[in-house]
Amino acid sequence: MPEKRDYYDVLGLKKGASVDEVKKAYKELAKKYHPDLNKEAGAEEKFKEILEAYQVLSDPQKKQNYDQFGHAAEGFQGFRGFRGFGARGFDFDFSDIFESFGGSSFGDLFKEAFGQGRTGPRQGSNLRVDLSISFEEAAFGTEKTVQVERIEECEKCRGIGGQGEEECSQCGGNGIIRNTRRTPFGMFTTQTSCGKCSGTGRTIKNVCRKCRGKGRVRERRTIKVKIPAGINNGNHLRLSGEGNAGLNGGKAGDLFVVVFVEEHEIFKRDGADIFAEVPISFAEAALGTKLDVPTLKGEATIKVPAGTQTGTIFRLRGKGVKELQGSGFGDEYVKVIVQTPSKLSKKQRELLEEIAKEEKLKKERSSFFDRFRKKRK
Numbered sequence: 001m002p003e004k005r006d007y008y009d010v011l012g013l014k015k016g017a018s019v020d021e022v023k024k025a026y027k028e029l030a031k032k033y034h035p036d037l038n039k040e041a042g043a044e045e046k047f048k049e050i051l052e053a054y055q056v057l058s059d060p061q062k063k064q065n066y067d068q069f070g071h072a073a074e075g076f077q078g079f080r081g082f083r084g085f086g087a088r089g090f091d092f093d094f095s096d097i098f099e100s101f102g103g104s105s106f107g108d109l110f111k112e113a114f115g116q117g118r119t120g121p122r123q124g125s126n127l128r129v130d131l132s133i134s135f136e137e138a139a140f141g142t143e144k145t146v147q148v149e150r151i152e153e154c155e156k157c158r159g160i161g162g163q164g165e166e167e168c169s170q171c172g173g174n175g176i177i178r179n180t181r182r183t184p185f186g187m188f189t190t191q192t193s194c195g196k197c198s199g200t201g202r203t204i205k206n207v208c209r210k211c212r213g214k215g216r217v218r219e220r221r222t223i224k225v226k227i228p229a230g231i232n233n234g235n236h237l238r239l240s241g242e243g244n245a246g247l248n249g250g251k252a253g254d255l256f257v258v259v260f261v262e263e264h265e266i267f268k269r270d271g272a273d274i275f276a277e278v279p280i281s282f283a284e285a286a287l288g289t290k291l292d293v294p295t296l297k298g299e300a301t302i303k304v305p306a307g308t309q310t311g312t313i314f315r316l317r318g319k320g321v322k323e324l325q326g327s328g329f330g331d332e333y334v335k336v337i338v339q340t341p342s343k344l345s346k347k348q349r350e351l352l353e354e355i356a357k358e359e360k361l362k363k364e365r366s367s368f369f370d371r372f373r374k375k376r377k
């Protein structure tokens with residue numbers, strides 16, 4: 001097996017040349033010896049040798065190993081040598097060659113070659129609108145209207161764009177333009193969407209004045225929205241087909257209505273349950289009473305037992321909000337807050353003083369502090 005030439009010599013460079021110098025030298029030699037450009041005997045073998053040298057010296061890690069160990073570096077783990085021109089799995093980027101000729105990159109040529117002409121049906125885009133409703137409307141359900149500005153099919157031309165539809169003279173009704181170009185690697189045929197008919201293959205002779213040939217117009221519409229009972233803050237409703245019109249026969253997009261529920265002056269909500277705070281007097285809490293409390297459907301009466309403490313919670317079953325995904329209702333929770341009077345009449349003060357004399361709480365509190373003091377000593 002003949003000994004390999006020094007890679008720098010193959011590219012006509014001095015040992016230790018930079019990666020940029022390697023790339024520049026390679027491009028010049030590739031144009032000179034590529035088999036599609038040079039039909040002389042031995043050109044293909046020369047090109048393979050150039051390509052092998054380029055593959056090693058253009059990679060910083062491989063280049064470093066080669067500079068230090070020469071061809072012996074090919075035995076290192078992870079060092080992938082030249083695998084042959086056109087071999088399966090070969091990782092060379094041919095865009096360098098294409099760009100060196102001053103034309104489109106290989107990626108651009110690929111896109112053009114496999115581009116699509118006629119545009120198929122495309123669904124219209126979705127729209128969103130925010131809607132604010134009251135606490136009660138969310139609890140019981142309601143019907144609202146929203147204003148939406150959307151793209152619709154032109155009613156005058158029925159989305160055609162005018163009258164006198166005919167075959168596009170530029171693309172011959174294909175919707176694509178084919179272009180064949182000669183490159184150093186042979187003939188390339190590319191195809192792009194026709195700009196005159198936008199890839200449809202048809203043009204309009206008499207353009208519609210309302211939509212100016214586009215077939216679609218922007219309109220402002222009023223749409224009814226049915227709000228289900230039990231909807232919560234941040235929930236959204238989807239109205240199918242109420243979004244922007246589609247293209248080329250595609251269906252319209254959807255309208256998403258995002259619901260925001262206003263706060264209530266009395267109630268708070270958690271899911272289907274609601275919560276309220278109701279004040280009661282010191283005497284009502286001490287003696288007990290029947291208390292009228294607000295609900296979403298009027299008032300209800302709860303029995304407050306004697307000796308009720310502030311913060312006590314009473315549960316009213318089924319007095320909450322309808323469950324959005326079910327048929328049941330949540331509960332209402334009422335917290336009673338005992339209010340201490342800030343101003344007392346002379347008679348009220350005398351009565352409270354009499355009560356205070358008979359209360360054992362003060363004595364119990366004194367006993368508690370005595371025990372606390374003893375523990376600290």
